[in-house]
Amino acid sequence: MQLSRFSIGTGDRFGLEGEAQIAAFEELRAQGGEADIVWNKSNREHLIIGSSPADQAARAAAAIQRTGWDGPWFVDADHISLKTVDWFLPHCNFFTIDVAETIGKKVSAAARAAYLEHARFLLDEGAAPVAVSQADIETVADKFLAAVQEAGTTYRYIAAKKPKDSFVVELSMDETDVPQTPAQVASILVAVAAEEIPLATFAPRFPGKFLKGIDYVGDVAAFLGAFEAETKIVLWAVDRLGLPRGFKLSVHTGSDKFRLYRGIHEIVARLGAGVHLKTAGTTWLEEIVGLAEAGGDGLALAKRVYQAAYARIDELVAPYANVVEIDKARLPRPEEVAAWDSATFVQALRHEPGSSTMQPDMRQLMHVGFKIVAEMGREFSDAVLKHRGSVARNVQRNLYERHLRPLILG
Numbered sequence: 001m002q003l004s005r006f007s008i009g010t011g012d013r014f015g016l017e018g019e020a021q022i023a024a025f026e027e028l029r030a031q032g033g034e035a036d037i038v039w040n041k042s043n044r045e046h047l048i049i050g051s052s053p054a055d056q057a058a059r060a061a062a063a064i065q066r067t068g069w070d071g072p073w074f075v076d077a078d079h080i081s082l083k084t085v086d087w088f089l090p091h092c093n094f095f096t097i098d099v100a101e102t103i104g105k106k107v108s109a110a111a112r113a114a115y116l117e118h119a120r121f122l123l124d125e126g127a128a129p130v131a132v133s134q135a136d137i138e139t140v141a142d143k144f145l146a147a148v149q150e151a152g153t154t155y156r157y158i159a160a161k162k163p164k165d166s167f168v169v170e171l172s173m174d175e176t177d178v179p180q181t182p183a184q185v186a187s188i189l190v191a192v193a194a195e196e197i198p199l200a201t202f203a204p205r206f207p208g209k210f211l212k213g214i215d216y217v218g219d220v221a222a223f224l225g226a227f228e229a230e231t232k233i234v235l236w237a238v239d240r241l242g243l244p245r246g247f248k249l250s251v252h253t254g255s256d257k258f259r260l261y262r263g264i265h266e267i268v269a270r271l272g273a274g275v276h277l278k279t280a281g282t283t284w285l286e287e288i289v290g291l292a293e294a295g296g297d298g299l300a301l302a303k304r305v306y307q308a309a310y311a312r313i314d315e316l317v318a319p320y321a322n323v324v325e326i327d328k329a330r331l332p333r334p335e336e337v338a339a340w341d342s343a344t345f346v347q348a349l350r351h352e353p354g355s356s357t358m359q360p361d362m363r364q365l366m367h368v369g370f371k372i373v374a375e376m377g378r379e380f381s382d383a384v385l386k387h388r389g390s391v392a393r394n395v396q397r398n399l400y401e402r403h404l405r406p407l408i409l410g
Contacts, residue, residue: 001093001168002246003200003276004072005268006408007036009254010399011078011280013045013370014287015055016384018063020392021283024399025071033408037069038094040076040280043084044319049374053077057091078280079172082154089158093167096203097154099147100175107149112141119190128240129232132183140187144180147173148188152195168200170276174252175322179205182229189233193241201276203250204230210253212323213285213351213367214360216260224263231273248274253323255282258353261406269410279403281367285349286398287384288366290391292345298387299342301380302349306362307334309369316368324368330361350394353402 010021018039025037039060046052057075064073077088079098088095107115119140122132151171158167171192173180180188185204192199207226208218216223230249237243251257251264254277268275288305291298309316310331317324337345347357349366373380384391 001165001200002244003074003168003248003274004034004036005246005248005274006034007038007074007201007274007276008404009038009040009076009078009276009278009280011040011278011283012056012059013041013049013281013284014373014381014384015051015059016381017283017287017392017395018059019067020395021399022063022067022069023392023396024404025069026067027396027400028404028408029071031405031409033404034071035404035408036071037073038076038276039074040078040094040096040278042078043080043088045078045370048319048371053088053091074168078278080154082150082157085154085158089161094170095158095167096170096172097151098172098175099150100172102147102150103173103176104143105146106142107146111149112145115141115145115191115194118194119187122187122190128183128186129236130182130186130229132186136181136183137187140184140191144173144184144188145191148191148195148197151192152197155195155197169197170201170203170250171197171199172203172250172252174203174205174210176205179207179226182226182233185230186233186236189237189241189243193237193243198244199247200244201248201250202234203252206251209325210251210257210323211325211364212253212281212320213256213363215351215353216257220259220263223260224267227264228267228271231267231271235271235273246274248276250276250278252278255279255403256351258402258406261403262410265407265410275407277403277407279399282351282398282403283395284370284373285351285363285367286394287391289346289350290394291383291387292342292349293394294387294390295342298383298390299345301383302345303334303337303340305369305372306337306366308372309365310334312372313365316365316371320368324364326361326364328361330359331365332359332362351402
């Protein structure tokens with residue numbers, strides 16, 4: 001299988017927003033843009049919510065059937081490993097292989113020597129789009145080679161269980177403390193090619209901070225410089241290393257990174273490349289925004305979620321500690337929020353580009369607070385159904401106006 005030039009990991013925490021999400025892609029199509037829909041959900045999120053990959057696939061298929069969407073769509077086993085992939089296998093056709101646990105582990109001396117010999121051609125002038133040093137290659141051998149080999153083992157396990165050409169593969173290396181350099185990315189992809197992993201996308205760790213539900217934190221020029229250099233490298237990897245046609249970069253924790261989208265668009269348009277963007281969690285926040293906007297019992301439920309999240313902040317943040325930065329002193333106290341009207345709550349949580357009212361600490365807490373709603377059971381889904389108009393309008397507008405349009409149409 002092959003992804004289209006643009007693909008968007010939309011996710012859907014509770015499986016309630018498929019039709020609203022498809023409406024955003026239909027709006028994009030009406031304006032001349034196209035993108036694949038990728039409903040992604042991680043093993044961790046399934047366990048927190050109490051859902052399964054079978055539920056995820058069934059909800060996606062039902063939304064496709066109800067809307068008649070005829071574009072490409074995928075169901076992503078997000079951030080899986082060899083230990084967690086099995087229950088995803090019958091239901092998914094996109095596998096994001098996460099090798100975070102293997103980064104930094106050592107390989108055998110023989111495997112290291114074989115890789116160093118294989119990658120020596122990178123030292124020749126003009127062999128790659130960026131200058132690669134012996135130190136770059138050795139860094140990859142010592143830090144990333146075991147992870148690539150683990151990805152190869154996981155890919156072959158999936159391939160043995162799935163029909164030929166029935167799925168796509170992404171390699172995730174974004175959960176590291178330090179970004180990979182473009183030279184290291186080129187060296188990593190040499191190892192990927194040697195493992196014969198037919199990657200559709202690769203998610204490196206980019207410069208700057210990618211925090212849940214808020215805008216990019218860091219030097220935009222530095223990000224765009226790295227993104228352009230690494231886009232050139234993935235294009236080179238198709239021609240020089242034999243990676244699949246359409247291979248592209250993936251940006252994880254990509255929702256709400258408004259400062260980056262038009263720069264990414266300009267780069268991929270100029271280079272004739274593509275991009276995959278993961279935006280999963282932002283839809284769940286728009287459900288809360290929609291309930292709060294509806295007022296009455298919808299607003300009351302939104303306030304209850306915040307009150308519970310505030311009381312359980314350490315528990316909720318723990319699984320996402322590397323992608324959340326919350327200053328507890330800046331969080332509004334629950335008794336303050338209890339007195340808010342609908343407009344005040346919405347303005348504090350809704351993330352418009354350049355918003356002066358959105359409270360980033362509150363938004364990040366609510367982003368990881370979906371466990372609270374999972375514990376509510378039918379109460380939440382019934383509220384979303386009751387206030388369907390407000391919720392769907394916010395989900396669609398957020399996905400199209402703030403994400404799809406600037407990224408794909410420019």
